Amino acid sequence: MRISPLFCALSLCVCGVPAVFSQAIPPPAQPGNSPGQPGNPPGQPGNPPAQPGTFPAPQPPQAQPVPPPADAPYRNANLPVEQRVADLLSRMTPQEKASMLAGSGWMESTPIPRLGIPAIKMTDGPMGVRSWMGSSAITSAANAPARIEATSFPAGVCMAATWDTPLVQKEGQAIAQEVKALGRDMILGPTVNINRQPLWGRNFEGYGEDPYLSGRMGVAYVQGVQSEGVIPSVKHFDANNEEYERHRINATISDRALHEIYLPAFRAAVEEGNAWNVMSAYNLVNGAHMAENMPLLHNVLQNEFGFQGFVISDWGSTYSTAPTINAGMDLEMPGGQRAQQWMALPQTAQAGNGDLWLTPDKVMAALSAGQIQQTQLDDNVRRILRVIIGSGLFDHPHSGGGEVDTPAQRAVALQGATEGIVLLKNDGNLLPIDTTKVHSIAVIGPDAAVARTGGGGSSLVRPKYAIAPFDGIRDRAGNAVKVSYALGVGMEGEDPAQDSAEARAADLRQAVEAASHADLAVIVVGRDNKIESEGHDVPTMDLPAGQDDLIEAVEKANPHTVVVLNTGDPVTMTGWLDKTPALLDMWYGGQEGGHALAAILFGDADPSGKLPVTLPKRYEDNPAYGHYPGQNLQVDYAEGIYVGYRYYDTKKVEPAFPFGYGLSYTTFQYDNMGATPRLARTGSTSDFGVTVDVSVQNTGTRAGAEVVELYVHENKPKIDRPERELKAFQRVELQPGETKWAHFRLNRSAFSYWDPATRAWTTDAGDYEIQVGASSRDIRQKKVIKIPASFLQPR
Numbered sequence: 001m002r003i004s005p006l007f008c009a010l011s012l013c014v015c016g017v018p019a020v021f022s023q024a025i026p027p028p029a030q031p032g033n034s035p036g037q038p039g040n041p042p043g044q045p046g047n048p049p050a051q052p053g054t055f056p057a058p059q060p061p062q063a064q065p066v067p068p069p070a071d072a073p074y075r076n077a078n079l080p081v082e083q084r085v086a087d088l089l090s091r092m093t094p095q096e097k098a099s100m101l102a103g104s105g106w107m108e109s110t111p112i113p114r115l116g117i118p119a120i121k122m123t124d125g126p127m128g129v130r131s132w133m134g135s136s137a138i139t140s141a142a143n144a145p146a147r148i149e150a151t152s153f154p155a156g157v158c159m160a161a162t163w164d165t166p167l168v169q170k171e172g173q174a175i176a177q178e179v180k181a182l183g184r185d186m187i188l189g190p191t192v193n194i195n196r197q198p199l200w201g202r203n204f205e206g207y208g209e210d211p212y213l214s215g216r217m218g219v220a221y222v223q224g225v226q227s228e229g230v231i232p233s234v235k236h237f238d239a240n241n242e243e244y245e246r247h248r249i250n251a252t253i254s255d256r257a258l259h260e261i262y263l264p265a266f267r268a269a270v271e272e273g274n275a276w277n278v279m280s281a282y283n284l285v286n287g288a289h290m291a292e293n294m295p296l297l298h299n300v301l302q303n304e305f306g307f308q309g310f311v312i313s314d315w316g317s318t319y320s321t322a323p324t325i326n327a328g329m330d331l332e333m334p335g336g337q338r339a340q341q342w343m344a345l346p347q348t349a350q351a352g353n354g355d356l357w358l359t360p361d362k363v364m365a366a367l368s369a370g371q372i373q374q375t376q377l378d379d380n381v382r383r384i385l386r387v388i389i390g391s392g393l394f395d396h397p398h399s400g401g402g403e404v405d406t407p408a409q410r411a412v413a414l415q416g417a418t419e420g421i422v423l424l425k426n427d428g429n430l431l432p433i434d435t436t437k438v439h440s441i442a443v444i445g446p447d448a449a450v451a452r453t454g455g456g457g458s459s460l461v462r463p464k465y466a467i468a469p470f471d472g473i474r475d476r477a478g479n480a481v482k483v484s485y486a487l488g489v490g491m492e493g494e495d496p497a498q499d500s501a502e503a504r505a506a507d508l509r510q511a512v513e514a515a516s517h518a519d520l521a522v523i524v525v526g527r528d529n530k531i532e533s534e535g536h537d538v539p540t541m542d543l544p545a546g547q548d549d550l551i552e553a554v555e556k557a558n559p560h561t562v563v564v565l566n567t568g569d570p571v572t573m574t575g576w577l578d579k580t581p582a583l584l585d586m587w588y589g590g591q592e593g594g595h596a597l598a599a600i601l602f603g604d605a606d607p608s609g610k611l612p613v614t615l616p617k618r619y620e621d622n623p624a625y626g627h628y629p630g631q632n633l634q635v636d637y638a639e640g641i642y643v644g645y646r647y648y649d650t651k652k653v654e655p656a657f658p659f660g661y662g663l664s665y666t667t668f669q670y671d672n673m674g675a676t677p678r679l680a681r682t683g684s685t686s687d688f689g690v691t692v693d694v695s696v697q698n699t700g701t702r703a704g705a706e707v708v709e710l711y712v713h714e715n716k717p718k719i720d721r722p723e724r725e726l727k728a729f730q731r732v733e734l735q736p737g738e739t740k741w742a743h744f745r746l747n748r749s750a751f752s753y754w755d756p757a758t759r760a761w762t763t764d765a766g767d768y769e770i771q772v773g774a775s776s777r778d779i780r781q782k783k784v785i786k787i788p789a790s791f792l793q794p795r
């Protein structure tokens with residue numbers, strides 16, 4: 001693991017091991033603050049008009065204290081971060097401290113010029129830099145007052161499909177460079193919420209259904225961003241797995257499911273990524289809004305995981321003053337005039353919140369009333385200052401002016417889009433396209449000529465250009481292959497003129513005509529950023545109106561048809577899947593999606609993406625079916641830990657395509673697996689590890705990459721456990737005929753489970769099967785190992 005020197009300064013860590021920051025444990029949440037009021041989420045129409053610039057900070061105290069001397073210790077970049085923070089804190093008035101808990105603008109924290117404390121200037125993400133001038137409803141509109149253009153990277157689910165952590169780290173770094181070039185300090189990403197069910201409007205943003213994979217991706221993104229001295233925001237803590245009633249929905253989740261499924265990615269981002277910031281979610285978990293959820297924020301995130309950075313609220317997700325502060329939520333966003341105007345709108349209140357709660361007057365009142373203690377306020381402010389100083393922002397403000405969307409940044413976007421494409425079917429080796437035989441291609445579909453770069457809401461980046469599938473295919477085909485286009489069917493709800501029965505019939509006829517005259521048809525179906533978006537869930541797993549009919553009709557007209565999915569969610573495919581010879585999932589590929597698709601279709605790149613989510617056959621098959629979206633504002637995560645393949649594989653429900661699945665144009669053979677448990681004793685502690693090695697050979701004739709997946713299965717568990725759990729993976733690039741070894745080292749955590757009886761992670765002695773394979777249902781090598789009781793005894 002690469003430890004950023006900034007974090008070392010931040011946490012006073014020794015030799016890469018983060019020291020747990022010791023601080024006073026705040027008193028329990030105090031009752032008595034008003035409960036959350038209804039409000040309108042950002043990203044919805046009706047928000048106040050955007051005005052560029054930062055709104056003035058809340059009024060500083062009347063009698064200004066003297067400015068600190070130029071040689072005050074906190075200004076000395078050579079002193080340890082904690083010493084500088086303590087010095088700075090000691091010079092602040094209570095009012096100044098209180099003012100730091102609220103934003104000063106839509107995307108700016110409150111600066112204190114007297115002390116030289118800068119505002120943290122944020123920008124939305126995670127798939128690149130989105131405008132910071134207001135809610136997405138305003139900034140994504142064609143007539144947006146401020147046009148911020150940046151590289152549009154592939155959606156999180158596409159990046160997860162690469163299983164390429166070094167690439168995700170590069171992506172984080174590239175995004176952070178753009179953040180700095182645009183004069184900002186912080187990017188609101190990564191999103192590490194688990195894709196619990198197929199209809200969450202933000203499934204495209206997340207890294208899929210598995211906590212380990214999401215954790216690896218989150219850590220890589222955080223490390224990439226922080227390596228540039230930019231602050232990431234790991235969001236949304238915790239269990240933001242549906243948009244339905246996101247301010248008011250209360251998720252009831254067992255302790256075990258929280259620890260095994262919904263918390264590990266945050267834990268990894270904090271413990272291994274040393275993340276500087278976490279964003280609290282809108283929703284309630286087990287009865288408390290996340291911004292005031294003492295058990296999860298204070299007890300788990302801060303105490304159990306040792307999080308030392310600051311917690312920021314999601315935009316308009318605070319619902320009280322003292323309970324929020326006491327739970328360890330440090331910075332309410334947004335703030336300032338624009339936030340006040342937004343809160344004053346009736347629709348904001350209607351949606352679930354209608355006030356700002358950490359304004360200086362409210363914080364000071366809570367302090368005077370004894371609802372919060374001075375030590376508590378100091379803790380909150382200390383966490384913010386620690387990041388401002390520890391990230392380098394205090395000493396080196398980002399003044400902007402660098403380049404954005406450079407060739408290197410575009411290259412990362414293209415690599416992500418290419419590696420993320422998953423080849424799901426390829427009967428008769430229809431792909432890659434053989435240009436000695438294919439002289440004409442009909443490119444068809446509502447997602448063919450429009451570049452659908454990402455889902456909607458706060459993550460949608462406005463790129464300088466974006467390559468649609470049709471553009472990419474035409475560019476690549478050159479003069480040798482004739483490429484035609486037909487819409488086939490309009491995207492439901494996008495253009496009313498295309499939504500009528502007559503228009504559909506005419507579009508379909510044209511598509512059939514085009515397909516029947518071409519050697520090959522490529523149909524790009526899926527959704528757009530209105531259907532898949534933050535702010536609401538997707539109404540159905542089925543493709544939008546007319547798309548299934550389009551696929552069936554085109555396949556009838558031309559048996560050489562490739563179907564391409566351009567969505568972030570699983571979709572129903574039962575009507576046509578059996579008859580479809582070739583199928584690809586390109587997710588949302590960002591601005592380079594069309595080039596990436598063409599590279600895969602023509603075989604310039606070998607498909608190496610693997611599914612980060614199971615694609616079920618029917619909506620009714622998904623584990624949350626019957627427990628989503630909930631009733632009376634209550635959603636019960638009754639499936640517990642059986643999320644994704646943990647459910648499908650254990651309960652033997654056959655999916656359309658399993659987790660981890662993805663074909664290649666070449667073939668790989670796994671051999672020579674070894675797995676050796678070893679006890680390691682260091683000083684007074686002992687622990688065990690298991691080394692696993694397996695050889696992988698490229699047995700085909702093309703270069704390719706294989707993602708080797710390692711799962712653990714316990715043979716006779718004491719407690720109900722899933723059939724298998726992903727515990728490691730490695731992406732191996734291989735030339736034809738080449739063999740490489742994949743080496744893994746599993747530690748105790750790969751074998752443990754959260755025991756509800758003891759409320760602790762537990763590992764039992766016994767037999768475990770180590771399974772290595774190409775998907776959760778394609779285990780190629782396995783070996784049973786024994787973990788003896790003697791390995792588990794403390795020394």
Ligand code: BGC
Binds near residue numbers: 125135136188
């Ligand atoms: C979203 C966050 C986003 C924030 C700021 C919220 O609506 O949930 O993910 O970062 O807005 O735009």
